[in-house]
Amino acid sequence: xxxxxxxxxxxxxxxxxxxxxxxxxxxxxxxxxxxxxxxxxxxxxxxxxxxxxxxxxxxxxxxxxxxxxxxxxxxxxxxxxxxxxxxxxxxxxxxxxxxxxxxxxxxxxxxxxxxxxxxxxxxxxxxxxxxxxxxxxxxxxxxxxxxxxxxxxxxxxxxxxxxxxxxxxxxxxxxxxxxxxxxxxxxxxxxxxxxxxxxxxxxxxxxxxxxxxxxxxxxxxxxxxxxxxxxxxxxxxxxxxxxxxxxxxxxxxxxxxxxxxxxxxxxxxxxxxxxxxxxxxxxxxxxxxxxxx
Amino acid sequence: xxxxxxxxxxxxxxxxxxxxxxxxxxxxxxxxxxxxxxxxxxxxxxxxxxxxxxxxxxxxxxxxxxxxxxxxxxxxxxxxxxxxxxxxxxxxxxxxxxxxxxxxxxxxxxxxxxxxxxxxxxxxxxxxxxxxxxxxxxxxxxxxxxxxxxxxxxxxxxxxxxxxxxxxxxxxxxxxxxxxxxxxxxxxxxxxxxxxxxxxxxxxxxxxxxxxxxxxxxxxxxxxxxxxxxxxxxxxxxxxxxxxxxxxxxxxxxxxxxxxxxxxxxxxxxxxxxxxxxxxxxxxxxxxxxxxxxxxxxxxxxxxxxxxxxxxxxxxxxxxxxxxxxxxx
Numbered sequence: 294x295x296x297x298x299x300x301x302x303x304x305x306x307x308x309x310x311x312x313x314x315x316x317x318x319x320x321x322x323x324x325x326x327x328x329x330x331x332x333x334x335x336x337x338x339x340x341x342x343x344x345x346x347x348x349x350x351x352x353x354x355x356x357x358x359x360x361x362x363x364x365x366x367x368x369x370x371x372x373x374x375x376x377x378x379x380x381x382x383x384x385x386x387x388x389x390x391x392x393x394x395x396x397x398x399x400x401x402x403x404x405x406x407x408x409x410x411x412x413x414x415x416x417x418x419x420x421x422x423x424x425x426x427x428x429x430x431x432x433x434x435x436x437x438x439x440x441x442x443x444x445x446x447x448x449x450x451x452x453x454x455x456x457x458x459x460x461x462x463x464x465x466x467x468x469x470x471x472x473x474x475x476x477x478x479x480x481x482x483x484x485x486x487x488x489x490x491x492x493x494x495x496x497x498x499x500x501x502x503x504x505x506x507x508x509x510x511x512x513x514x515x516x517x518x519x520x521x522x523x524x525x526x527x528x529x530x531x532x533x534x535x536x537x538x539x540x541x542x543x544x545x546x547x548x549x550x551x552x553x554x555x556x557x558x559x560x561x562x563x564x565x566x567x568x569x570x571x572x573x574x575x576x577x578x579x580x581x582x583x584x585x586x
Numbered sequence: 587x588x589x590x591x592x593x594x595x596x597x598x599x600x601x602x603x604x605x606x607x608x609x610x611x612x613x614x615x616x617x618x619x620x621x622x623x624x625x626x627x628x629x630x631x632x633x634x635x636x637x638x639x640x641x642x643x644x645x646x647x648x649x650x651x652x653x654x655x656x657x658x659x660x661x662x663x664x665x666x667x668x669x670x671x672x673x674x675x676x677x678x679x680x681x682x683x684x685x686x687x688x689x690x691x692x693x694x695x696x697x698x699x700x701x702x703x704x705x706x707x708x709x710x711x712x713x714x715x716x717x718x719x720x721x722x723x724x725x726x727x728x729x730x731x732x733x734x735x736x737x738x739x740x741x742x743x744x745x746x747x748x749x750x751x752x753x754x755x756x757x758x759x760x761x762x763x764x765x766x767x768x769x770x771x772x773x774x775x776x777x778x779x780x781x782x783x784x785x786x787x788x789x790x791x792x793x794x795x796x797x798x799x800x801x802x803x804x805x806x807x808x809x810x811x812x813x814x815x816x817x818x819x820x821x822x823x824x825x826x827x828x829x830x831x832x833x834x835x836x837x838x839x840x841x842x843x844x845x846x847x848x849x850x851x852x853x854x855x856x857x858x859x860x861x862x863x864x865x866x867x868x869x870x871x872x873x874x875x876x877x878x879x880x881x882x883x884x885x886x887x888x889x890x891x892x893x894x895x896x897x898x899x900x901x902x903x904x905x906x907x908x909x910x911x912x913x914x915x
Contacts, residue, residue: 328701386892392700393646397848398891400841404884412878524712524837531705564716571709576694579702 295434300553306442308549309449313504314522315529316456316541317497323536324473324493327384330399332501333523334406335372339502340509340518341410343368344419347510351423361424365506372502373495380494385487403520411516418515425510445507452503453542460538469493473536528571534584543582608762617754621826622870624758626863627765628823633847633858634772635815640844641852642776643808644788645699648840649707652691652714653684653813655835657820659718660684662731662830673736673760676821684817685810687714692809696802699791708837715835730831733824753826761822768815769859775811776855784808816843842869845887851897860899 318332346367383402387395428440460466471479472489480486504522505514512518529548533540548567555563574581612620632654639645657680664670664679691710695703718725725731735745735752738760745752775781783804786794795801824830833839842865850861868886872879894901 328705383888383892390895393640393848394891394895396646396648396704397844398888400844401884401887401891404880404887406884408878408881408884412881520838524708527705527708531709535701561720562717564720565713568709568713568716572694572706572713575698575702575706575709579698 295436298433299436299438300557302438302442302446304546304549304553305446305449306549307552308545309446309452310504310508311525311529311548312449312542312545313452313500313507315526315533315545316453316538317500317504318526319530319533319536319538319541320456320500321494321497322530323538324469325384325388325490327395328399328535329497330396330523331379331402331406331519332497333521333526334403334410334519335376335498336501336505336522337410337514337516337519338375338406338505339368339372340505340514341368341414341419342371342502343506344421344509344514345414347421347424348419351421359427365424366503368506368509369499369503372505373499376498377491377495380491381487384494385490403523407516407519414514416516418513419509420513421510422513423510439511441510445511448503448507452500453538456500456538465492525567528567531571531581532574534581537581537583540581540583605766609759612755612758617750620754620758621750622866623863624753624761624826625823626866627761628819628826629843629846629862629866630859631765631768631822632816632819632843633850633862634768635812635819636843636847637852637858638772638775638784638808638812638815640847641854641858642781642788643784643805645696645805645809646704646844647695647707647809647812648704648837648844649691649709649711650812650816650843651835651837651839652707652711653688653816654820654823654839654843655711655714655718655830655832656680656684656687656813657817658824658830658834659725659731660817661821661824662726662733665733666731671734671736672741673738673825674740676736676824677764677818680817680821681814684820685814688810688813688817689806692806692813696805696809708840711835711840712837715832715837718832718835725832728832730829732829733827736825757825761826764818764822768818772815773855780804780807845883849886849890849897851900851903853896854899854903857897857899861897864898 314332314336317335318329321327321329321332343365347361347364350361350364379402383398384395387398425439425441428444430437430439431443432438460469468479468484468489469492471482472484472486472493476486479489505518525548529541529544531544532547533542533544547570551570552563552567555566608623611623632650635653636647636650639647660679660683661676664675668675670676691707694710695706698706719727721727722729735749735757737744738756743756783794783799786797786799787801787804791801820834823834846861846865847858848861849865850859851857869879869883872882876882890897896904
């Protein structure tokens with residue numbers, strides 16, 4: 294029974310991080326109709342910045358003081374800043390052009406960011422496990438479970454709730470939804486679409502960066518984590534529906550559970566089964582479970 | 587009048603000296619350069635196939651690595667399980683494997699367009715990658731499978747002791763021969779009524795359907811042909827590389843294929859060929875000169891998209907416009 298709970302918590306952990314990444318991707322697509330292939334690298338960027346900042350603040354100490362947890366969001370803020378920088382310079386010139394060029398430029402951005410992180414932080418992984426260990430562990434039945442994972446799940450849940458409130462209960466959210474539903478009409482009604490685009494992109498990057506920031510104490514920041522995460526984020530978004538935050542949540546939960554089940558019972562097909570699931574959803578309901586085509 | 591006979595004299599005029607240069611090349615440059623160009627020619631064949639979908643049918647596939655890898659792993663499996671080493675068997679195996687997989691994936695994918703098509707092709711190619719990666723007892727996992735030098739022309743031409751000499755002379759001519767054949771076949775395809783129908787579908791799907799073109803059917807056939815060309819490229823690539831690994835099934839390799847096709851200019855016939863060869867040199871020298879070669883490629887791609895969307899050949903054509911004649915790219 295307790296192994297079941299542990300598996301469930303692992304699935305929720307994975308789902309939380311996936312929701313943060315995929316939610317950002319979905320938000321960006323929903324508002325701007327751009328598939329950001331560099332999104333995974335923004336997640337990696339958030340992870341690296343947080344690992345670096347916390348590492349500097351720790352300064353070689355073994356024990357982490359609880360104040361350091363307040364430093365975690367710095368990765369998210371850095372990713373948001375990077376997004377705010379990239380959108381007007383690289384993406385805005387391409388809105389009027391064919392979709393292929395947007396995919397290409399974000400692919401180029403992926404390559405650039407990958408090596409930028411190598412340039413700044415070197416090829417070795419950055420660890421910040423002191424934060425992971427400082428919270429200790431819980432006993433669930435006969436199993437021991439790290440408490441930090443629960444923190445990640447809570448952050449994921451809070452992010453989901455916060456984002457929902459932001460999009461559905463604030464004025465900014467109304468403007469965001471209006472722009473995503475009908476950009477020209479919103480523009481005709483006086484919305485500054487360029488500004489909404491920058492804000493939406495920044496918010497999406499913030500979420501990706503937050504995903505990286507919360508997971509980095511558990512698994513460290515490694516080159517290539519962005520590319521791996523991107524493909525899984527695609528699976529989540531395809532299942533849940535491009536452009537829908539609730540879809541990203543459902544997709545993340547499904548991916549988390551299927552992955553955990555796959556790893557437990559049949560590790561060889563764990564990856565394949567996720568991609569197959571995406572392919573099946575694309576066949577049966579191409580818009581995704583909760584998406585609009 | 588066949589499409590080949592209708593090939594504009596301009597094309598034949600400049601392709602003859604280029605072909606001559608390619609034939610003479612192994613006697614003029616060091617073997618390393620010849621082998622490097624062989625890689626370029628292999629990628630050019632893949633680009634040719636890829637562009638049938640992108641430039642002529644208007645479908646951007648982000649999963650063409652699946653067919654390249656299918657061709658490559660077919661070769662590796664022929665070596666591993668059938669213990670054959672004839673290049674013709676390799677090519678046949680590559681064609682069959684990539685054709686079958688393209689037929690299957692195409693059946694699934696061509697119902698969609700634009701972004702869903704791209705994501706679906708990406709997801710399917712990742713399925714193949716993950717299978718090749720995880721089932722290591724069949725595919726060698728991330729170590730890959732080794733492939734020895736093949737015999738060419740049904741066993742008449744053997745490798746002998748010096749593998750590099752074989753690769754830079756006999757194998758190079760073999761690749762060149764297959765390359766010329768592929769260019770000729772693709773030219774005929776693109777200038778045939780089939781090719782025209784594809785372009786009609788690309789330009790205006792609804793109108794094409796009203797005229798009576800079965801859109802889904804034509805797209806699927808184009809998909810299979812495209813996959814086969816890419817599979818041939820994969821089969822040719824393996825003996826050059828000596829080894830096949832799951833990397834060539836990964837979506838980032840598909841991204842490279844998109845990159846070099848767009849680099850050359852995907853709205854022209856010869857653009858992708860030029861792009862593939864130039865990209866090969868670009869990547870090789872970038873890798874050789876800096877650790878941050880991905881950034882170099884990324885910057886080139888960004889500059890390309892922002893400043894030169896027509897690609898190299900497209901921009902050259904824009905700079906030197908040909909007299910207005912009724913001819914297609």
